[in-house]
Amino acid sequence: MIRLHNVTKVYDNSVVAVREVGLEVAKGEFVFLVGPSGSGKSTLLRLMMREEKPDTGEVWVAGKHASALPSWKVPHLRRSIGTVFQDFKLLPNKTVYENVSFALEVTGRSRHVVRTQVPQVLKLVGLSNKADRQPRQLSGGEQQRVSIARAFVNRPLILLADEPTGNLDPATSVGIMRILDRINRTGTTVVMATHDHAIVDAMRRRVVQLDDGQVIRDQRSGAYEIRVQSNVARAEAEPEDTELDTTEADAPDEADAPDEAGDLEDTAPTEAATDGDGDGDDATPEEHPGGDV
Amino acid sequence: MRIAYVLNEAFNNIRRNGLVVLGAVLAVFVSLFLTFGTLIFGEIARVNTERWQEDVRVIGFIRTDFRDVEGLRVEIESWEEVEAVIYYSPAEALEEARVLFKDDPRQLQIIEDDPSIIPASLRVRPVDLNDYDTIKQRLTNSPGVSDVISADEAVQQIAAIRDGLRVFFWVLAIALGVAAVALIANTIHMAIYARREELEIMHLVGASNWFVRTPFLIEGVVEGVLGSGIAVATGIGLYNLARDRLADLPEFINLTIDNAFLLRWGLLMIGFGAIVGIIGSGISLAVHKYVRT
Numbered sequence: 001m002i003r004l005h006n007v008t009k010v011y012d013n014s015v016v017a018v019r020e021v022g023l024e025v026a027k028g029e030f031v032f033l034v035g036p037s038g039s040g041k042s043t044l045l046r047l048m049m050r051e052e053k054p055d056t057g058e059v060w061v062a063g064k065h066a067s068a069l070p071s072w073k074v075p076h077l078r079r080s081i082g083t084v085f086q087d088f089k090l091l092p093n094k095t096v097y098e099n100v101s102f103a104l105e106v107t108g109r110s111r112h113v114v115r116t117q118v119p120q121v122l123k124l125v126g127l128s129n130k131a132d133r134q135p136r137q138l139s140g141g142e143q144q145r146v147s148i149a150r151a152f153v154n155r156p157l158i159l160l161a162d163e164p165t166g167n168l169d170p171a172t173s174v175g176i177m178r179i180l181d182r183i184n185r186t187g188t189t190v191v192m193a194t195h196d197h198a199i200v201d202a203m204r205r206r207v208v209q210l211d212d213g214q215v216i217r218d219q220r221s222g223a224y225e226i227r228v229q230s231n232v233a234r235a236e237a238e239p240e241d242t243e244l245d246t247t248e249a250d251a252p253d254e255a256d257a258p259d260e261a262g263d264l265e266d267t268a269p270t271e272a273a274t275d276g277d278g279d280g281d282d283a284t285p286e287e288h289p290g291g292d293v
Numbered sequence: 294m295r296i297a298y299v300l301n302e303a304f305n306n307i308r309r310n311g312l313v314v315l316g317a318v319l320a321v322f323v324s325l326f327l328t329f330g331t332l333i334f335g336e337i338a339r340v341n342t343e344r345w346q347e348d349v350r351v352i353g354f355i356r357t358d359f360r361d362v363e364g365l366r367v368e369i370e371s372w373e374e375v376e377a378v379i380y381y382s383p384a385e386a387l388e389e390a391r392v393l394f395k396d397d398p399r400q401l402q403i404i405e406d407d408p409s410i411i412p413a414s415l416r417v418r419p420v421d422l423n424d425y426d427t428i429k430q431r432l433t434n435s436p437g438v439s440d441v442i443s444a445d446e447a448v449q450q451i452a453a454i455r456d457g458l459r460v461f462f463w464v465l466a467i468a469l470g471v472a473a474v475a476l477i478a479n480t481i482h483m484a485i486y487a488r489r490e491e492l493e494i495m496h497l498v499g500a501s502n503w504f505v506r507t508p509f510l511i512e513g514v515v516e517g518v519l520g521s522g523i524a525v526a527t528g529i530g531l532y533n534l535a536r537d538r539l540a541d542l543p544e545f546i547n548l549t550i551d552n553a554f555l556l557r558w559g560l561l562m563i564g565f566g567a568i569v570g571i572i573g574s575g576i577s578l579a580v581h582k583y584v585r586t
Contacts, residue, residue, distance in 0.1 A: 049497075071502075071585070072501075072502060074499075075496075075499040075500060075501045075502065076499065077499070078496070078497065078498060078499030079498070079499035081499075083497050089490070089493065089494055089497070091490060091491055091494065102491075102494065102498075103494075103498040105298060106298075106495045106498060106500035106504060106505075107498060107499050107500055107501075107504075108295050108501075108504065150494075150498070151498075154498065154499070
C-alpha cells in the first residue's frame with residue numbers, strides 16, 4: 001500500500017529531515033510512527049501524501065509512484081488518502097455536516113452520494129446528533145472526530161494521521177483511537193505519527209521509531225519505547241532494553257485490546273505464548289522477564 | 294452540481310469581499326469609460342472631418358462643363374506650396390455626400406433627386422498644413438474652378454484633437470488597463486487569502502486544480518465584465534444626453550454617430566473587460582501557493 005525506498009528529504013535550510021528511509025506498509029496495516037520532535041515523522045507523512053517530494057529515493061502510495069507524479073495528477077492520489085491533523089483543520093463557519101460534506105463536494109461527488117455518505121460517517125464517529133453544530137460549539141475530541149469523519153468519508157485506502165491526539169486529554173484520546181481502530185478494521189491502512197506513549201503501548205500495533213530522520217526500530221506489535229516494554233523483548237529490539245522493567249508493564253486496557261495477529265509472541269499475562277524456539281516451553285511473565293527469543 | 298458549485302463559490306467570494314470588489318469594478322469602469330468615451334469622441338471627430346482626411350485643406354469644385362481636369366490637377370500639383378492633389382469624381386463625391394448627410398434627410402433628398410448638382414472636385418494637400426491661403430487664392434483664379442472651400446479653424450482643431458486622441462487613446466487604454474488588471478489581481482489575491490484554510494483542505498481531500506481555481510477566474514471575469522458593462526452603459530447614456538442637449542450647435546458640427554459603431558465598440562469593451570479580469574485573476578493564481586498542489 002505504501003512503499004518508501006531509500007528516501008532522503010533535505011529542506012532548503014539544509015536540514016536533513018529524512019535520511020535514506022526504507023519502509024513498507026501492507027494493506028490494512030496499522031502503523032505508529034514514533035520518535036522525538038524533529039525526527040522526521042511529519043515529513044514522512046507529508047512525503048506519503050505528496051505534500052513534499054523526496055530529494056532522492058522513491059515513494060509509492062496506493063500503487064502510484066507518488067514522488068514522480070505530475071502535480072495535476074496529485075488530486076487523484078489524494079482522494080485515496082485521508083488525512084487527520086493535530087489542529088483538526090475544520091472550517092469554522094461551516095457546520096459539522098458541511099465540514100464533512102465539503103470533502104465530497106469539492107471532489108465532485110453527486111448530491112446523492114453526499115446525502116448517503118455523510119450521515120453514515122457521522123454515525124461512525126458518533127456525531128449524528130451534532131451535525132448542525134459549528135466546530136466552536138464542540139469539544140476538542142468531537143472536533144477531531146469531525147476531522148476523522150471528513151478524512152474517511154471518501155472511503156480512502158489509506159488514512160494518515162499526524163498527532164491526532166496531540167491536543168486531547170488521555171480519556172478523549174482513547175475515544176479517537178477507538179474510531180481509528182474501527183476504520184482500520186474496515187481494511188483501511190492507517191499510519192499515525194504520535195508522541196502518545198499510553199496509546200502506542202495499549203494498542204500494540206506495528207511501531208516504526210525514527211530518530212534524526214532515520215528508522216531505528218521497526219517492530220511488529222511494539223510499544224512506544226523499548227524500555228517500557230513488558231516482559232518479552234522483541235527480536236528486533238536492541239540489547240540494552242532487556243533490563244527488568246516489568247513494573248511499568250502493560251498500558252491501561254481502555255483502548256480495546258483485541259489485537260489480531262502478531263500477539264502470539266507477545267506474552268500477554270493472560271495467554272501463554274510459545275517461545276520463538278518452538279520447543280514448547282512456555283514462558284510466564286513473572287519468571288521470564290527478559291526472555292529472549 | 295460541479296458547475297453550480299463553482300459558480301456559487303465565485304459569487305460567494307464576490308459577496309464576502311464587497312468593498313474590495315467594488316474598488317476593482319470601479320477601476321475597470323473608470324478605465325474603460327475613459328477609453329470608450331475617447332472612442333466616441335474620436336468617432337465624432339472622424340465623422341466631422343471626413344472630407345479633411347489625408348490632410349486635405351483646400352477643395353476646389355470643378356465646373357461641370359470643364360473638360361481638362363487632369364491637366365488642371367497636374368498643374369496645381371506643380372505649385373510649390375502644394376504637396377498633392379486628389380481628384381474626386383462626381384460619383385465619389387455623391388457617395389461622400391450620402392455619408393455626410395445621412396442624418397439630414399432633407400439635404401439627402403435634394404441630392405438624390407438631382408445627383409448632377411454634386412460636382413467633381415480637386416482636393417489639395419498643402420506642404421504646410423496651416424498655410425493654405427495662397428492655395429485658396431490661386432485656386433479661385435484657376436480656370437474651370439467654380440468654387441473653393443478650405444478647412445476652417447474649427448475643422449482644423451477637430452482634426453488636431455482627433456490626431457492627438459489617437460495617441461491619447463492608446464496611452465490611456467494601456468495605462469488604465471494595467472491599473473485595472475492590478476486591482477483585479479488584488480481582489481483575487483484577497484479572496485484567495487481569505488479562503489486559504491478552505492483551499493488547503495480542498496487540496497488535502499483531492500479537489501482538482503480547475504475546481505480550486507475556476508471560481509477565482511470567474512470572479513475576475515465577473516468583475517471585469519461588470520466594470521466594463523457599467524462603463525459602456527454610462528458612455529452611451531452620456532453620449533445620448535450630450536447629443537440631445539447640444540442640438541443647437543453650429544451646423545458644421547455633427548454629433549450623430551452610427552449605432553452600429555456604439556454596439557460594436559460597446560461589445561468589444563465588455564470583451565476587453567473580461568480579458569482584463571482573466572489576466573488579473575490569472576496573475577493572482579499564478580503567484581499564490583494556496584491554489585497550487
